[in-house]
Amino acid sequence: MLLDISHVTKTYAGPDAISTSRVLDDVSLTLTQGETLALTGESGSGKSTLLHLAGALDHFDSGEITLNGIALSTLDDTGRAALRRSTVALVFQQFNLIPSLNVAQNLAFHARLGGKPDQAWIARLIQRLGLGDLTGRYPEHLSGGQQQRVAIGRAMALRPNLLLADEPTGNLDEATGDGVLDLMLELVAETGAALLLVTHSQRIAARLGRHAHLAGGRII
Amino acid sequence: MTRATLQALLSHWGRHPLQLVTLLAGLALATALWSAVQAINAEARASYQTAATQLGADSGPYLHAPSGLIPVSQYVTLRRAGWQLAPVLQGRAVLGGIWVSVLGVDFLNPPALPAFTQDDRPETGLSLDALTAPGRLFLHPETAADLAQASGLPPVSITNLVPPGVVLCDISLAESLLQLPGQLSRLVVLPDQSAGLKPLADLGDLAPDLVLSQPARAADTARLTDSFHLNLTAFGLLSFAVGLFIVHGTVGLAFEQRRPMFRTLRALGVPLRLLAALLLGELLLLALIAGAVGLVLGYLIAAALLPDVAATLRGLYGAPVTGGLTLRPAWFVTGLGMAILGALAASAQALWRLTTMPILAAPGVLGWSLRAARSDRWQAGLGAGLIAIGGLAIVVFDGLIAGFALLAGLMLGAALMLPPALGLVLRFGQSRARGPVSEWLWADMRAQLPGLSLALMALLLALAANVGVGTMVSSFRLTFTGWLDQRLSAELYVTARSDAQGTEVQGWLAGRADAVLPIRYTTTQIFSTPVRVYGIADHPTYRDNWPILTADAHMWDRLAQGRAALINEQLARRAGLWPGSSVTITPGWTLPVAGVYSDYGNPSGQVIVSLDSLLQHAQDVPNRQFGIRIAPERAAALARDLRQAFDPPLSRVLDQAAIKARSLEIFDKTFVVTGALNILTLGVAGFAILTSLLTLWTMRLPQLAPVWALGMTRSQLARLELSRSVLLAGITALLALPLGLLLAWVLLAVINVEAFGWRLPMYLFPADWLRLLALALLAAIVAAALPTRRLSRTPPADLLRVFAHER
Numbered sequence A: 001m002l003l004d005i006s007h008v009t010k011t012y013a014g015p016d017a018i019s020t021s022r023v024l025d026d027v028s029l030t031l032t033q034g035e036t037l038a039l040t041g042e043s044g045s046g047k048s049t050l051l052h053l054a055g056a057l058d059h060f061d062s063g064e065i066t067l068n069g070i071a072l073s074t075l076d077d078t079g080r081a082a083l084r085r086s087t088v089a090l091v092f093q094q095f096n097l098i099p100s101l102n103v104a105q106n107l108a109f110h111a112r113l114g115g116k117p118d119q120a121w122i123a124r125l126i127q128r129l130g131l132g133d134l135t136g137r138y139p140e141h142l143s144g145g146q147q148q149r150v151a152i153g154r155a156m157a158l159r160p161n162l163l164l165a166d167e168p169t170g171n172l173d174e175a176t177g178d179g180v181l182d183l184m185l186e187l188v189a190e191t192g193a194a195l196l197l198v199t200h201s202q203r204i205a206a207r208l209g210r211h212a213h214l215a216g217g218r219i220i
Numbered sequence B: 001m002t003r004a005t006l007q008a009l010l011s012h013w014g015r016h017p018l019q020l021v022t023l024l025a026g027l028a029l030a031t032a033l034w035s036a037v038q039a040i041n042a043e044a045r046a047s048y049q050t051a052a053t054q055l056g057a058d059s060g061p062y063l064h065a066p067s068g069l070i071p072v073s074q075y076v077t078l079r080r081a082g083w084q085l086a087p088v089l090q091g092r093a094v095l096g097g098i099w100v101s102v103l104g105v106d107f108l109n110p111p112a113l114p115a116f117t118q119d120d121r122p123e124t125g126l127s128l129d130a131l132t133a134p135g136r137l138f139l140h141p142e143t144a145a146d147l148a149q150a151s152g153l154p155p156v157s158i159t160n161l162v163p164p165g166v167v168l169c170d171i172s173l174a175e176s177l178l179q180l181p182g183q184l185s186r187l188v189v190l191p192d193q194s195a196g197l198k199p200l201a202d203l204g205d206l207a208p209d210l211v212l213s214q215p216a217r218a219a220d221t222a223r224l225t226d227s228f229h230l231n232l233t234a235f236g237l238l239s240f241a242v243g244l245f246i247v248h249g250t251v252g253l254a255f256e257q258r259r260p261m262f263r264t265l266r267a268l269g270v271p272l273r274l275l276a277a278l279l280l281g282e283l284l285l286l287a288l289i290a291g292a293v294g295l296v297l298g299y300l301i302a303a304a305l306l307p308d309v310a311a312t313l314r315g316l317y318g319a320p321v322t323g324g325l326t327l328r329p330a331w332f333v334t335g336l337g338m339a340i341l342g343a344l345a346a347s348a349q350a351l352w353r354l355t356t357m358p359i360l361a362a363p364g365v366l367g368w369s370l371r372a373a374r375s376d377r378w379q380a381g382l383g384a385g386l387i388a389i390g391g392l393a394i395v396v397f398d399g400l401i402a403g404f405a406l407l408a409g410l411m412l413g414a415a416l417m418l419p420p421a422l423g424l425v426l427r428f429g430q431s432r433a434r435g436p437v438s439e440w441l442w443a444d445m446r447a448q449l450p451g452l453s454l455a456l457m458a459l460l461l462a463l464a465a466n467v468g469v470g471t472m473v474s475s476f477r478l479t480f481t482g483w484l485d486q487r488l489s490a491e492l493y494v495t496a497r498s499d500a501q502g503t504e505v506q507g508w509l510a511g512r513a514d515a516v517l518p519i520r521y522t523t524t525q526i527f528s529t530p531v532r533v534y535g536i537a538d539h540p541t542y543r544d545n546w547p548i549l550t551a552d553a554h555m556w557d558r559l560a561q562g563r564a565a566l567i568n569e570q571l572a573r574r575a576g577l578w579p580g581s582s583v584t585i586t587p588g589w590t591l592p593v594a595g596v597y598s599d600y601g602n603p604s605g606q607v608i609v610s611l612d613s614l615l616q617h618a619q620d621v622p623n624r625q626f627g628i629r630i631a632p633e634r635a636a637a638l639a640r641d642l643r644q645a646f647d648p649p650l651s652r653v654l655d656q657a658a659i660k661a662r663s664l665e666i667f668d669k670t671f672v673v674t675g676a677l678n679i680l681t682l683g684v685a686g687f688a689i690l691t692s693l694l695t696l697w698t699m700r701l702p703q704l705a706p707v708w709a710l711g712m713t714r715s716q717l718a719r720l721e722l723s724r725s726v727l728l729a730g731i732t733a734l735l736a737l738p739l740g741l742l743l744a745w746v747l748l749a750v751i752n753v754e755a756f757g758w759r760l761p762m763y764l765f766p767a768d769w770l771r772l773l774a775l776a777l778l779a780a781i782v783a784a785a786l787p788t789r790r791l792s793r794t795p796p797a798d799l800l801r802v803f804a805h806e807r
Helices: A047-054 A077-086 A103-113 A119-128 A144-157 A174-191 B002-015 B017-054 B072-080 B141-146 B171-178 B219-267 B272-317 B329-356 B365-374 B376-396 B400-432 B436-487 B499-509 B540-545 B555-560 B569-575 B611-617 B632-645 B656-670 B672-709 B714-756 B766-792 B796-804
Strands: A003-013 A020-031 A036-041 A062-067 A088-091 A162-166 A194-198 A210-215 B062-064 B085-095 B098-105 B137-139 B156-158 B166-170 B186-189 B211-213 B492-495 B515-526 B529-536 B548-551 B565-568 B582-586 B589-597 B605-610 B625-629 B652-655
Touching (some): A020 A047, A020 A062, A047 A162, A047 B796, A077 A088, A077 B714, A144 A174, A162 A174, B002 B017, B002 B219, B017 B219, B017 B272, B072 B085, B098 B171, B166 B171, B219 B272, B219 B329, B219 B436, B272 B329, B400 B436, B400 B714, B436 B540, B436 B656, B436 B672, B436 B714, B436 B766, B492 B656, B499 B625, B515 B582, B529 B611, B555 B565, B555 B589, B555 B605, B569 B605, B632 B652, B672 B714, B714 B766
Antiparallel strands (some): A003 A062, B062 B211, B085 B186, B492 B625, B515 B529, B515 B625
16 A cells, blocks of 8 residues: 555644634545546645645644555654655646756756656656756746646656645646646656546546545545 | 725735834834934034134134244234234143143133133133143043043133133143243234224234134034044945845835735726825835934934044044034934935835836736846946946045045945846856755755845945955054054153253253153144144164155155155145155245155144254244153153152153053044944844845745755755855855955045045954954844744645645
8 A cells, every 4th residue: 555544634723723624534545556546626625635644744633644654643854854755746736846946957856855866767757748948947937837747747757656736737728737637647657656636627537547525524 | 095095005014014123123223323423423513613612713803823823922012012812822732641622811811712701600710820820721521531630730620611622721821731832823803902003904014924814613623524524424324225225125025015916906996196105105104203213223322422432533633522412403304304215215116116017017026036137237237337437536536525436336336246246156156066955055045136135235235344444443553553663662751841841851861861852843834734843853763663654865864964854644645745845844944855754643744854953943942842762671660760850740751651552542442433333234234134034034935835845844944044044145245355355445545545644554354354254144144043943943834835825
């Protein structure tokens, strides 16, 4: 089992700091190597929160998440950061490239941070993603679709076990979004990574191997 | 509509209270430092005016001799001819180890001085003992306190009707204190004159050498101290500019952050004119609040610094300044005006952008950074242009103003060129970086540069001013110390009470001292300024030690033979007299200039001739001061014997070390104000970095969150944030070093020459640079500590919010 989310609960403090809001309520979910899962739900249903918990970006209140055999509740800040450098990669709706680095530097950044940059693989990714002419450009000079392709390249350059994608096509038009999704699925299949993708779109969800729906903080 | 719009605009500050505090603090600090300097200047000028009135400088027309002093015999002649005149003898003398201005008047026939005409006359205690030996001195309370330790002085009366630093006494006592027997400085023409006298302007037969002049009021003192006040004003302006950097940065950021709000307000129908007017009104309100706070701070700073400034002005120029501060309405209004003008100047760009840029243009901090980056080339060009204009000013024009134009051009130009220069350094650093984190760090620093550049420019100015002024002061101190060693080469200095006692001292010392060197001088006027002419004996003490700057061959031999004169640097520069030219000491007495010597701390000109020449051309030169050469180990015993051997005791017996210590004490006091302003300016620059980092904080999270998500811990990022600030401050400090040294050179070689008449050699003090570098890094660490601590403690939820609804 690559990812095992077991009876996880997550509560946020309300704006008055007294009341609380339970975003996830006893959520359980599993994902094996090479599997793709679409997570859908209404706005505020807890999709992104679950993704962040799976990526060791945030802490849960109760339950357990095991990633690649490691229980996340046992990790401190350094251990979680190490996991994000080695096992998990993320693709965000807003792309979140590093504005001060150019395309080539952005693309290799995560892999270099993890200490395993495979130059041949990165070069292949640049070709596959159609970024060959853009390597010297900075994010501010790229279109949304180009930026998201760089973000996918950055994630896949790491050869992660688990790819987490939060509305990766939410900021793109349908045609561009489809192209980006195609690339992502191809690369995931090629590397054998698992994919957990958050989306509003049933059409996109239908293209993934499995589908889970969150409502009121629970998987239904 | 206006109310609703204003409410919306002001709501920004409620959401960003720190930004508001930063804006107010920046403007308040700028106003404080500027108004403190202005308060000090205003107080000093008011003191000059009061002193001029108290000294009777505006009491009526007076007669004076352009060649120097008026013999008493001439006064007697005029009195016998029926003129009602009040004689005045004025000059500077050292009493109790400090310089004072001595004003001697005829107590039975005084000019119209407040000390004699105002109601508290009884307080002055003008009684018979003021007219009989040993006389009586009338002193301001501050002067009395300064002279409290002085020995051998006549009885003292304390009065507020005499300016500080001035000793008022009967003319006979002044003759003795100034060693100018039978001499007068001027004759004040009293208002009631007998009928039938010749017109004053036509005194050809009675007093051929005298000239009738109108009262000069405070002009002389003001002119003398102008350079000092100009220096202070320049420092005040620099501090003001450094403070405005903070305001400019904060207003710029607030504008960018509110741009979406402006867009919405416009879309909802608020006219551009109303929006601009409301923003202007908001700015004026903030300026008034900050200005008021700044004035309070400025008053406190001025009150703290004024006693030292007063001591400096009295010690250096004999300018009478009290140590107390008065609140003046004009100062208050000017201070508020400067706060408003400063706020408008610092916000002009932001307001202009509001009215000219399409309101629907893409908002956001990235756009701001990009625009700033694009302006780099333009900025570098402007900076180079300003430096060139400053350089041109000093080539084309002479004078202090041209010197300050060079300084201003240099400082502002260099500040403008800083961001492009830092950009180049960072680009180089990025190209050499290995590893993803260091690559990102260098690239990120480049990206952050526009947001930090104003604070870094402020830091550059503050550091360069520190290096420049520090180098100037330390070079001056080193030179001054060496100069004191050369000038004060005699082991003891003795002043007798009279010429007769002087002769007695010479006789007594024969056989007891290795050499007795008379110090005798008279006063004359060269190019309409008073100059002292010293006559010296031919002795190795002078030949071996005198601080000569430039000399002809066989200078000392020619001097000893009465065929040449030496002049001090001040006179040389002012009159353009150098070896090869001639100086007319009095009509009919002209000598070639054989050498020029340094003479620091003295604003007046000086000539040295051989003692025989002096006595030949000026009779009745007092013979009361002597330098005594003796083996150093025997000096203390001889001083003790000298103090006990005479009745009445000698006026003064001073050893070399005491004079040097006192001189250095005065020197150090002179630069206390400069040091304080230096530290304050550096503090403001440190504050500018802190405020920039804090205001940029909201922009940092979206940039740092992705890096954190990719696997760096918050504490790692916090450490990198700290390194970033330290690195930028360090590079800025390194760039400030050559600028500071250039500034020091301008101060030493241009400003000092114009202001004081002497040029100083420049020395380098690497230990001071290291200390300053450490201080700059410390300032950066302190400034970055708060944002860094915040980052290391930012909850993951806050970082995740970036991904949820960024921008």
